Amino acid sequence: MATSTASAGKLGASMASETDVGVLLAKTDRNAGVKGVTAFIVHPKKYPGWNAQPVPMLGLSKSMRTNVLFLDDFVVPVEDHLGEEGEGFKIVIRALQPGRVTIAGNALGVARACFEEAVRYANERELCGQAIGRFQMIQSDIAEMATAIENSRALVYKAAICMDNGLPSNRIAAMAKYHASQTAKMCADKAVHIFGGYGLAEEYPVSYYRAYSDMFFTGEGSANVQKIVIAEDALDYKIAECHHGRRGLREIRKDDVGAELAKAWRRGAGTARALAAQSACASASMNSRVRIIRTAS
Structure with missing residues (x-):
């Protein structure tokens, strides 16, 4: 299975600390603008590098956990893309x-x-x-x-x-x-x-x-x-x-x-x-x- 790694960060990733499956957007062609973005299905609990920390939010903490998410060489299976390449x-x-x-x-x-x-x-x-x-x-x-x-x-x-x-x-x-x-x-x-x-x-x-x-x-x-x-x-x-x-x-x-x-x-x-x-x-x-x-x- 071919894999790649991703390193990035995001504030306001809802339920990121609890999800089993997610969708990750990644630039697969840096010169193609929005047509160079591809969506991948990812598995946070299956591969290392997915670090999500809950952030207390006024009004939100009781209904939906909001997280700050850091990807540190997170493993992404290349074949698990959602749709075609560039359609993210x-x-x-x-x-x-x-x-x-x-x-x-x-x-x-x-x-x-x-x-x-x-x-x-x-x-x-x-x-x-x-x-x-x-x-x-x-x-x-x-x-x-x-x-x-x-x-x-x-x-x-x-x-x-x-x-x-x-x-x-x-x-x-x-x-x-x-x-x-x-x-x-x-x-x-x-x-x-x-x-x-x-x-x-x-x-x-x-x-x-x-x-x-x-x-x-x-x-x-x-x-x-x-x-x-x-x-x-x-x-x-x-x-x-x-x-x-x-x-x-x-x-x-x-x-x-x-x-x-x-x-x-x-x-x-x-x-x-x-x-x-x-x-x-x-x-x-x-x-x-x-x-x-x-x-x-």
Whole structure:
């Protein structure tokens, strides 16, 4: 078996200290740009040189272990390449699309969890002889949260349906992740404000939701990256679907896209159903204190 070795480092390698199998991107042709990147299937526990150290992260440590990863002459079997040589970058870009939709679904669940906690507390907490939910400024926050959640839900489900049905979805996936991340952060902030001083107490889940909501801005591409993808596609500078094998959404007749989406809604697209269940859990596995939240209407 032919092997090679790799030496490198990466901060923010999720679950790198526990995984049995991973995908490593390596430059196999330094003069070919992105076409010189190849993906390899690697086995961290089978070969020496894979050193992953957990890094405590605010909000993340209870749900997903983040690591700093160092490769010190890590053994990589040459024949274990994923796809063809030089296709690594294309493989990663295609993998980002479902990843962004998944994170958007998680963000939607956290946003709804914050909303339900805020509504419950606003109805229970009394001040001056009445529930604080009767105060108009509290109602303003609740209204903004509810509206943002419904907007994010529409984007997330549309992205999932497009992806399920082979329609161009890179741009809508970027929109879904960007908007849902903003919604999760906004809802977490408003929930903490509604709780007042209790919003910072560890016994209330909104304090953890607030810390956890920051994660959605970085995973699978930062918020600024999503905005660049959306804007460059809208401005005709760079087609968001260039790695999808199709033109951008604006290049496809709107009635065709609408018809396909309508069919998908009637069928009940698989990813959309999965996202409904996923966001309903509101990342319950991240902390035993977090109860399961229903988000699907």
